[in-house]
């Protein structure tokens with residue numbers, strides 16, 4: 046392998062790393078970016094509180110222990126018990142939904158899925174848009190439909206904060222075929238938060254969901270940097286060694 050090819054393979058390895066990272070970040074093209082900040086501990090703390098208050102009634106996160114969250118979010122045991130552990134007694138317990146899944150399935154038609162890995166499965170941007178996408182629909186049993194998951198059986202649980210919105214569709218008729226294109230939302234009722242604060246509320250919640258679905262992500266990032274540095278250093282040594290070994294061979 047000459048110098049150029051080994052340089053090329055180093056670049057290829059580096060490019061692969063970057064590509065894999067980009068792919069893991071994911072995200073559909075037409076979704077608004079959640080723009081979460083995984084390193085922002087206060088955002089994660091607010092997100093944890095939001096989740097326990099507004100989601101854990103129906104959704105569990107059964108791979109997530111309170112003491113793990115507490116440690117990462119820099120919460121004392123007392124803060125953990127007072128602010129997050131409404132239906133748990135011991136800090137090593139996992140997050141259980143208050144409503145038994147069987148009852149929830151009967152009430153809503155679909156059992157509310159566990160949230161431990163939801164952000165990894167669907168992507169942070171998807172959940173961000175899902176929580177912002179509920180709109181009034183008289184034909185739905187919950188009174189709402191959703192712009193990213195049409196026909197969802199989840200009710201608009203954050204209606205007090207966001208208010209209810211109406212979806213505006215534009216009608217297009219082409220060759221006798223009528224289609225409806227979604228163009229945006231308008232407020233039907235106002236909630237206790239304005240649009241900007243509601244976005245922030247949802248962003249914190251999604252940030253927390255992204256964290257629990259991958260609590261070791263930040264450590265893995267750090268490790269990745271070391272691996273790359275190792276590869277570069279090793280490559281330099283290999284090139285020097287090769288020069289040394291081959292210097293007398295013509």
Ligand code: HEC
Nearest residue numbers: 099100102103153155156157158172194196197198199202
């Ligand atoms: C009143 C019960 C209830 C509450 C409270 C609730 N959900 Fe749900 N959620 C559901 C049900 C039921 C489904 C299943 C919907 C379906 O598959 O149609 C669901 C589905 C979801 C999904 C999956 C959507 C998909 O595309 O599969 C996400 C994400 C979600 N909920 C997030 C949340 C978050 C975040 C909160 C807190 C802000 C929350 N939910 C609060 C009942 C609830």
